[in-house]
């Protein structure tokens with residue numbers, strides 16, 4: 001019987017780059033369980049460990065989960081594995097699937113080992129976690145749809161999609177990364193020049209269905225748990241394909257996300273390329289016809305203090321239209337807790353983001 005839960009989003013981010021470090025604790029059968037979901041970049045390992053010691057009063061973490069191999073999520077977890085005792089590590093190991101994916105490559109001379117090595121080098125921060133866990137004899141599992149991590153059920157990615165669609169995309173990544181960098185650069189220039197904004201109103205939403213994010217982001221392990229009548233959804237940097245898949249998988253399992261979700265992580269630091277009206281409707285239900293007197297659920301977003309464009313106002317508004325209060329890190333630790341969890345010193349009431357009457361063009 002689970003009687004309470006608390007979720008902390010630690011402030012992560014270097015310069016304009018955001019990241020995620022999320023600490024979760026729940027009470028099960030009178031005992032506390034701790035799960036860490038991502039650890040930010042390398043420098044955030046230490047504050048995350050301090051957080052666990054100070055606020056959770058323990059040096060043991062039951063579950064360490066790396067949502068996806070990007071450095072801003074995997075980097076800090078190595079320090080966690082080295083400095084706390086860990087029950088289980090949950091991480092995808094794409095380098096173990098070379099024999100299944102080599103047929104997607106034009107160059108058939110490539111060996112399984114060289115394919116594996118390329119992925120291990122490219123995702124060095126994530127691979128280091130596996131190496132460390134093996135050295136310390138921490139069991140390692142892969143978070144695929146249907147797996148259970150404590151009270152959390154993995155909703156996405158489905159294993160077949162991960163192996164046959166996402167991993168082959170990782171391998172192309174040097175080019176992909178370049179495209180993304182160019183695009184972001186172009187967008188940044190555009191904003192610097194134009195700083196355009198457009199009026200936004202409650203009953204209209206403009207989130208195109210054609211947005212795309214990297215395959216690495218789409219591979220994010222999406223988790224869901226219920227505690228009493230509340231539901232908790234963690235999304236990593238997932239994009240619309242994976243969010244849709246998570247919604248569909250949940251429905252198959254008899255989970256009614258739109259009714260059950262009372263807490264959600266806004267994916268990818270509130271970026272513009274990860275949510276659409278369709279996917280938000282699948283996960284959280286349709287927009288409310290009218291602005292509610294009081295929002296009845298909470299969304300948190302991890303955005304670097306110096307990231308001027310995270311979270312996007314248009315994304316914040318979309319969550320507010322579905323009954324969420326929106327809290328952001330922006331250099332501060334933010335804490336969501338259910339009744340029954342121990343009180344803490346040093347936290348003041350969170351200021352939520354407004355509904356914006358003007359959003360990015």
Ligand SMILES: [Zn+2]
Nearest residue numbers: 018019072237
């Ligand atoms: Zn990220």
